[in-house]
């Protein structure tokens with residue numbers, strides 16, 4: 001099969017190459033999915049799991065990409081809930097070969113059915129950003145209607161999902177980002193926007209929840225805005241700051257079939273919009289994932305036309 005591999009951590013995405021690889025076998029509890037579309041998070045080459053297995057052994061050349069939509073072609077022993085020929089989408093294991101390939105082996109529990117009226121390209125754009133937003137707001141942030149949420153990077157892949165879900169659940173949303181992101185963040189439903197380059201973050205006043213995708217100084221200053229009992233949720237590593245009277249939580253997104261179902265149902269009925277900025281074929285993926293200019297929205301690799 002055709003696959004994109006990385007071999008050199010220092011080279012990052014610039015070290016990606018398109019190669020021929022054997023198709024993966026289905027281990028116990030796995031399904032094999034014929035990948036139709038794959039997502040990729042630009043920071044993947046910084047994650048240790050891209051380079052090593054769970055016992056920290058080198059697993060290069062490794063195939064990156066951990067979200068996809070496709071069709072089940074084989075079932076390993078012990079899989080439940082899926083069948084050959086079924087359309088699926090989901091999040092694949094961090095420490096195994098990923099989805100920038102024509103086939104991927106993935107545990108069945110990491111996948112959900114993809115409804116027939118949802119395009120594979122859309123399906124591949126949802127697992128990481130949708131599940132991260134859902135789990136950050138509801139599982140870790142314990143969001144309640146009427147609360148206020150400061151959503152960093154609100155025009156980005158995760159932030160745009162956080163903004164829309166928080167609004168749907170009755171929160172007041174203040175989005176942040178760069179000056180040029182203002183209209184996009186407002187279009188996704190932010191009620192206010194803070195341009196982090198020019199506006200004073202501190203003017204926001206108190207908020208109940210901060211959803212951080214940036215870290216560093218932005219995260220530290222945001223922690224100071226959190227009201228008593230509030231929460232800082234971050235997805236960029238261990239918290240560098242804590243609210244004076246509240247929780248600081250960092251987490252790594254997990255596959256969840258029921259939550260994937262919640263997300264895709266919202267896309268079908270119009271409550272959630274995807275944030276796809278660019279689509280390329282697998283043959284053009286290396287260039288597409290190494291853009292020479294700043295791109296807005298997610299890049300999706302359409303593995304099968």
Ligand SMILES: NC(=O)c1ccc[n+]([C@@H]2O[C@H](COP(=O)([O-])OP(=O)(O)OC[C@H]3O[C@@H](n4cnc5c(N)ncnc54)[C@H](OP(=O)(O)O)[C@@H]3O)[C@@H](O)[C@H]2O)c1
Nearest residue numbers: 043132153155156157158159177178196213235251252253
């Ligand atoms: N822990 C987890 O489970 C998990 C899951 C998903 C994502 N993540 C992490 O979350 C981060 C965001 O992912 P994503 O896919 O949403 O990325 P993304 O689509 O690039 O969104 C990030 C947004 O934040 C903006 N931004 C970043 N730094 C900024 C700054 N200093 N000032 C103003 N705006 C800034 C970006 O603008 P520019 O594009 O102009 O920089 C972009 O609009 C990544 O580090 C990713 O690895 C973690």
